[in-house]
Every structure is written in C-alpha cells, then in structure tokens.
Amino acid sequence: MSCWQTVQDYGLRAVGIGERLLPREDFTLCQQFTLIGSGMIWNIYFGLVALTFGFFLATALAMGKNAQNPLLRKPAIWFIFIFRGSPLFIQFFFAYFLFLNLKSVAPFFDPFSAAWLGALIVLFLNTAAYSGEIFYGALQSIPKGDLEAADAYGLSGWARFRRIVWPTMLRLAWPAYTNEAIFLFHATALVFFSGFPAWQQRGDALYYASYFADKTFNPFVPYPILALYFIAFTLVIVSVFGLINGRLNKHLPNATRSKLRLRPNLVR
C-alpha cells in the first residue's frame, strides 16, 4: 500500500471520513504521520473556536473585574478564581459527568456529553478566565495620560472604550495573550484523556499517538511525531499573533514596541 493510499484512507479519519478500521499491525511511519496529523484537526478546532469565543467573554470578564459595581465585580472575580484555581483536567471530568446527569433530565443536553460541544464549552470558559485575568492586568496598567487625554477630548462611555481603553488594553496584553493561546492549544490534548470518550475512535492527535505507542510498545516514534506537529502549529500561532501585534503597535516608534516573547507554559 503506497503512502498516498494511506493518506487517502486515514487523512480525515479523525472526523469519520475514510477507512473505518484503524491499522492493527505492521505500522508504517506514513500511517503514523497521517493518523496523528488527522487528529490535529480536532486540536485546531478546539483551539480556534475556544479562543475566538473566549476572547469576547474574556474582555467582558476583565471589564467586570475592573468595574466599580460589586454586582459586576464579584461574579467576575469568582468566575476567574474558580477556573484558574482548579485543574483543567478535573474541570473536564466534572463537566462531563454534569452533562451526563443533565442528559437524563432533558434530551436537549444530548450533544453536550459529546466532546465536540462539551469539551469545547469547558475550554471556552477556561481560556476566558485565564485571558480575562491577563486583560484585567492590562486594564490596570493603561497609562493614566491616555485616559486623561480621552476625557479631555470629551470621549466617554462606548466611544472611550472602543477607541482608547480597548486598543491599549489589547496592545499591553498581547504578549501574554499569545502565550495563553499556545497554552490553550496545548491543553486541547487533554480532551480525550479526561471523561469525554472518543466516539468511533475519532480522537485528537494525542489519542492516536498513544494508540500507536500502546500497540507498538515503542514511544520513541509516535510522540516525537506529535511533538513535531505541535511545534509546527505553535510556530504558526506565534507568527499570526506576531502579525497582529505588529498591527496593534503600528503607531509606536520602533524602539518602544513590545516584542513578543515565546514562553509556552505547561499544564493548567
């Protein structure tokens, strides 16, 4: 069987297209690369969607934590504390069993116990909490002069937020937010190792990597492949966020621009 044939059979296996049975013996390098790569579809899906939605909730949380009104401030503080103070792994388990219980109450909750939605919600809330804290820190360090200038121009309410506070906050938070994005992307590997089952063996990259490691009893091939994929996508994230960073800092003289520093973290 040629390598191209394998790619056709297993390239989209993770979303259920192609050969149904996973290879069982005589594993070739090509099969490992293809299957682990197809698993990356899930990692990218979780990372991208959670990050996109999480961004908006994070902004809201940061504004909430920064608010004067305790009715807004307290819930934001508690939300951030709960999601940052407990392990993501436990959050996955708890959410999975919570959704299972809800499922028996109402059929509406059926899709929630599947990974594509249930795990996504957990990741979304989790990243919102972490980025919310980052944004809050940035809100606190917005230069006083900027806000005074906004007041002097008569900007207030939404216009002040939209034109002054928000862009400055993003600019200050961006290096840390890049790390958070990488961090979230790495955290997607946890999904199929927590409560959420991989339906019909449609799993993420780590799921397939550990499948191969179990079957061949040789961790030295699949895990480095997985690491290669992850490093490649980490570099993609870094370059995309670098472009956005450049745009956010376009108005500043070169010397004062904050450089992005790659600092991936480990487990949450």
Added chain:
Amino acid sequence: MACYLTTVKHMSLYWSVLTVLSLLAITAPLALAFGFGGATAARAQFAPLRWIGKGYIAIVRGVPDIALFLFFVIALDQGIEYLRHQVLCPDWPDTIRQGNDFVVCQAAKVPLGTAPQWVHEVYGFMLAVLTFAIVFGAFAANVLFGAMRAVPRAQLETAEAYGMTRRQTFRRVLVPQMWVYALPGLGNLWMVLIKATPLLFLLGVEDIVYWARELGGTKTSRFTDYPHGDWRMWYFLALLVFYLIFTRLSEVVLARVMTRLTHGQATAGGDVQRKAAAT
C-alpha cells in the same frame, strides 16, 4: 451518610489524597534540584556542559504538555529495563525490540515478576515522581537561570573586589540573593504543579481521580456495590473544591514568604518595606 463516607473504599480515597500530597512533597524539592542543576549547567564556562543545560531547558519547555508525561513514563521504564538487561543478561541471544514487542530477560524486569503488589505500586509512583521532576525541573531551571542573571551586577563585582573566587561568589553572594528574584516564578510553578497532579491518573497511579471515578460510578444496575446512582459528578465537585482551597492557601503562604524574603533586599519591594519601617 457519615457512616457510608467512612467505608474501606472511601478510606482508600482519603489515602490517595495523601498520595497526591506526598507526590508534591517529593517532587517539589527534586524538581528544584533538577532546576538548580540545569541553571548552573546553563551558565557554566565549560561549553558542552552549557549546551546540555540549555538544551535540556529548551527541549522540555518546547514540547507540549501531557505528551511528555505519557512519553517519559514508558521511556524511563524501558530505559531502566534496557540497562538492567545489558548488565544482568549479557548473553541473551535475541534482540530486545522484536517487531511490536519489547522483550528483556526475566531477571531484568523491573519490578521482578514475583514482586508483591506494593512494590509495583511504589515503582509506578517513583516513575511518576521522576517524570514530574524532569519536566518541572526544566521550568524551574529556566526560572532560576533568569533569577541568577537578575542579581545586580554590582553585588558580584563587590564580591570579586573582595577577592572571592568564582565559586565563593556563587555560593556566598549569588545564591542567597537570587531567591527573591526567583520566588514569583517558582510560586507560579508551584501552582502549575498542584494543578498537574491529577495527571497522575494518566500515569497509572491510583490517585484521587481514579477513586472518584470508581466510587461515584454504579457497577451494574442490579448488583450495585454502592447505594446510590451516578454520583461521579459530586465526587469531582469535591475534588474541584479541594484544589480550589489548596491553590488559595498556597497563594496566601507564598505572599507571606515573599514579604519575608524581600526584607532587606535591594529591590523596589524591599525599599517599600524600609520606608514603611522608617515612618
């Protein structure tokens, strides 16, 4: 209810909390030692040693999360068995890697096939500890490396002016002063370490996640061992609260240690303390 929560199985759950705590207690100093070694190696004058130190930091930090845990446990296990195999059975005819199998002679098996159950458990636990220490050691090395460079240059120059050797400078001036710079990073790392402990479950140790799943679940509907339905949700809620309290406590303690360490240091925090004492 109170009676139910103190059955033998629940006692194993409470014991497994101790497993987690002892993991933290063993891993934290071990990782710190790895980190210290890595950081000193990374700033060594002898080039190959420096490359090893920097390479260790870069590789472990660059590769994603649990993949490392899953990888190291098997890799360490096979590495140990391979070494013992080379020593104990030098005249073994077959190759070790036969297709999909990893075969070593009986005497080289770790732990021995005849060993009692607790040896297996302790061995698994030690592997987990070593894995955690290697991974978190790299992070600690990075923090300590940064802290060593953050100690004001003038302090080291003064030491040199007093005629101290490189080693003396390192031991008497650099190391005592670096902790205040390292503490925020190390504290952060401690939080991450706490939150990484549930991953023990993936490494095959019977930890709290394992018992929460076991005890919460129903076996079969007719012959259930447990007088309740699916309670796993509540067990995991309890774990969630346990971790929340644990991280909160750590935060408070770390803040205290930080104030203590800042005392009398040439940093902004130290200045604030001095001024507060003066007024």
